[in-house]
Amino acid sequence: MTETLLEARGLKMHFPVRGGSIIKRKVGVVQAVDGVDLDLREGESFGLVGESGCGKSTTGRLIARLLEPTEGTITYAGRDITHASRKQLAPIRPEIQMIFQDPYSSLNPRHTVGGIIAGPMEVNNINPPGGRHKKVQELLETVGLNPEHYNRYPHEFSGGQRQRIGVARALALEPKLIVADEPVSALDVSIQAQVVNLLQRLQRDMGIAFVFIAHDLAVVRHFSQRIAVMYLGKIVEIADRADLYNNPHHPYTHALLSSVPEADPDSEKHRERIRLTGDVPSPINPPSGCRFRTRCWKAQDICATEEPPLVQLESTTTGHLAACHFPESRQVIPDAEALAD
Amino acid sequence: MNDVILSVRDLKVHFSTEDGVVKAVDGLSYDLTKGRTLGIVGESGSGKSVSNLAILGLHNPEKTAVSGEITFEGKQLVGARESELQRLRGNQISMIFQDPLTSLSPYYTVGEQIAETYRRHTGAGKSQARKRAIEMLTKVGIPQPDRRVDDYPHQFSGGMRQRAMIAIALCCDPALLIADEPTTALDVTVQAQILDLLRDLQSEFNTAIILITHDMGVVAQMADDVLVMYAGRCVERGTVRDVLKAPEHPYSWGLLSSIPSLSGDVEVPLVPVRGTPPSLIDPPSGCPFHPRCDFRSRVPGDLCVTKRPDLEPARGHGSACHLSTSDKRLIFTEEIQQRLG
Numbered sequence: 267m268t269e270t271l272l273e274a275r276g277l278k279m280h281f282p283v284r285g286g287s288i289i290k291r292k293v294g295v296v297q298a299v300d301g302v303d304l305d306l307r308e309g310e311s312f313g314l315v316g317e318s319g320c321g322k323s324t325t326g327r328l329i330a331r332l333l334e335p336t337e338g339t340i341t342y343a344g345r346d347i348t349h350a351s352r353k354q355l356a357p358i359r360p361e362i363q364m365i366f367q368d369p370y371s372s373l374n375p376r377h378t379v380g381g382i383i384a385g386p387m388e389v390n391n392i393n394p395p396g397g398r399h400k401k402v403q404e405l406l407e408t409v410g411l412n413p414e415h416y417n418r419y420p421h422e423f424s425g426g427q428r429q430r431i432g433v434a435r436a437l438a439l440e441p442k443l444i445v446a447d448e449p450v451s452a453l454d455v456s457i458q459a460q461v462v463n464l465l466q467r468l469q470r471d472m473g474i475a476f477v478f479i480a481h482d483l484a485v486v487r488h489f490s491q492r493i494a495v496m497y498l499g500k501i502v503e504i505a506d507r508a509d510l511y512n513n514p515h516h517p518y519t520h521a522l523l524s525s526v527p528e529a530d531p532d533s534e535k536h537r538e539r540i541r542l543t544g545d546v547p548s549p550i551n552p553p554s555g556c557r558f559r560t561r562c563w564k565a566q567d568i569c570a571t572e573e574p575p576l577v578q579l580e581s582t583t584t585g586h587l588a589a590c591h592f593p594e595s596r597q598v599i600p601d602a603e604a605l606a607d
Numbered sequence: 608m609n610d611v612i613l614s615v616r617d618l619k620v621h622f623s624t625e626d627g628v629v630k631a632v633d634g635l636s637y638d639l640t641k642g643r644t645l646g647i648v649g650e651s652g653s654g655k656s657v658s659n660l661a662i663l664g665l666h667n668p669e670k671t672a673v674s675g676e677i678t679f680e681g682k683q684l685v686g687a688r689e690s691e692l693q694r695l696r697g698n699q700i701s702m703i704f705q706d707p708l709t710s711l712s713p714y715y716t717v718g719e720q721i722a723e724t725y726r727r728h729t730g731a732g733k734s735q736a737r738k739r740a741i742e743m744l745t746k747v748g749i750p751q752p753d754r755r756v757d758d759y760p761h762q763f764s765g766g767m768r769q770r771a772m773i774a775i776a777l778c779c780d781p782a783l784l785i786a787d788e789p790t791t792a793l794d795v796t797v798q799a800q801i802l803d804l805l806r807d808l809q810s811e812f813n814t815a816i817i818l819i820t821h822d823m824g825v826v827a828q829m830a831d832d833v834l835v836m837y838a839g840r841c842v843e844r845g846t847v848r849d850v851l852k853a854p855e856h857p858y859s860w861g862l863l864s865s866i867p868s869l870s871g872d873v874e875v876p877l878v879p880v881r882g883t884p885p886s887l888i889d890p891p892s893g894c895p896f897h898p899r900c901d902f903r904s905r906v907p908g909d910l911c912v913t914k915r916p917d918l919e920p921a922r923g924h925g926s927a928c929h930l931s932t933s934d935k936r937l938i939f940t941e942e943i944q945q946r947l948g
Contacts, residue, residue: 529823
């Protein structure tokens with residue numbers, strides 16, 4: 267059993283909503299993340315999926331401590347960093363890095379690639395053996411770029427190459443944990459696969475723990491060993507990859523898996539069709555009880571009054587948790603044998 | 608096959624820019640039959656959107672050279688007068704765009720925007736048009752349509768806005784609907800709803816649909832026929848089964864083996880297309896895909912570099928590649944198929 271690297275308990279992030287014309291009064295809160303428990307193990311690749319507004323990015327930013335949670339605790343390598351100050355965080359910062367979604371806005375257009383990648387080393391005053399210049403060139407090579415491009419500017423690169431620069435920057439400090447927030451969703455499919463393969467290689471070879479945030483369930487399945495599904499600020503189901511995709515228990519997971527179109531006309535015919543009605547409710551005023559009940563076909567009275575806890579189910583393997591009053595094992599995606607018939 | 612409503616022959620769309628002439632579409636031909644869906648897939652910059660804007664004459668004539676033939680129900684659209692195109696737009700040919708928020712006017716109610724299109728093309732009165740607007744909103748599944756008809760677009764959610772766009776597009780019973788990435792901005796569960804809606808409405812109105820997308824999954828669900836575009840040209844054409852289950856072109860192979868699947872072996876690595884898409888100002892000689900192609904060595908001589916391959920055979924399942932038909936089949940079954948998991 268590997269060590270727990272990061273532990274989050276009861277994590278909440280509430281953003282105030284201000285209204286009024288001159289005096290901005292607080293008129294409500296967006297409950298972006300509302301009670302998330304997570305354990306990240308060393309070297310593990312953890313996936314976070316959900317639709318827009320479910321709080322997956324906010325959770326990622328909380329884990330990287332770019333945001334200070336409203337409630338709950340975050341423990342990194344045994345230290346409570348929930349409300350740690352800038353100074354207290356300084357020694358930990360190099361160990362947790364981020365990769366962002368948009369490779370265009372996440373690189374400073376006025377800096378050279380070399381400057382961008384060396385940036386984290388400068389800030390943290392780190393002088394690797396052989397000098398920063400050499401380290402940057404090594405990093406460029408690691409991510410599959412030409413080391414001679416050291417003095418070029420971001421605009422000279424394509425989207426996929428820019429994302430590689432972002433990856434190199436994240437690697438510069440040899441982190442233990444990388445939070446990758448939709449790292450491939452801005453890229454074209456053929457380029458997407460290049461970057462996914464790169465990240466996978468780094469994760470395996472360097473033993474870096476990854477929090478992989480994405481809305482694409484197929485990409486997450488390919489990349490992550492353990493996956494959590496989020497809905498309106500809460501984790502509704504969390505399980506190992508095989509369990510989540512082959513034996514999902516939460517109705518929302520069923521619906522998500524059923525909605526993803528697959529590039530195979532045959533699997534489309536074999537797949538169960540579950541269609542949700544309506545849209546995700548507002549996180550300013552989420553439904554009482556179970557937050558999914560307004561779109562759930564199984565909802566009963568209890569769902570409106572009592573919030574289902576995220577618990578281990580009798581019928582699942584250890585570590586497979588779901589938050590539902592009426593969980594049910596349901597195979598939404600047909601396996602390869604069913605397709606062969 | 609007399610039901611061809613749209614026929615495109617050797618369409619070229621060239622933009623003049625400071626850097627040179629961008630050959631965004633360079634010799635595209637296809638036919639579309641009544642009541643069928645043609646999926647056009649390709650990566651950003653492959654010319655899929657540009658070719659369809661040309662159908663509606665939406666390019667700036669000062670900077671764009673459009674040549675070739677676009678015949679819609681016997682009428683020639685290339686070089687047609689603006690007044691003639693205006694009579695077609697929104698009436699017989701409609702378009703829905705990727706981002707429903709920017710394509711709806713924020714100053715008018717949803718009802719007014721539907722009514723405007725309807726009145727303009729049918730000469731109906733105000734109250735009649737309003738009735739039609741409510742009827743259309745009911746058809747696209749907006750709850751309480753008689754109340755929501757007076758809402759502004761910002762009061763609608765993303766999925767509802769796209770429904771409203773569809774209502775505008777279909778209010779005059781068009782013979783052809785061009786859907787340009789209609790679900791890319793939406794979440795998967797909402798995407799599934801919108802795709803279902805498009806399919807239902809198509810069977811009701813017998814509309815022909817051109818569906819532009821980069822998502823092979825959406826194509827598998829929606830399309831009857833598929834066109835794969837690369838660097839402004841069609842590289843493969845066929846029924847959805849032909850192209851997704853027995854693809855012939857190396858680029859189609861690359862696209863399909865780049866996408867992870869929801870079932871199948873997670874250990875099967877993704878095989879991306881190497882390199883980056885070519886510049887359309889100065890596209891590669893011969894086959895535009897040759898710098899990224901892994902199978903060039905199987906073609907005798909330097910045919911790939913010197914001669915542009917034609918789309919062969921002229922009807923049915925065809926691909927533009929110099930590999931022999933038997934090689935294409937052999938490579939796919941022996942090498943590519945196992946990559947698809």
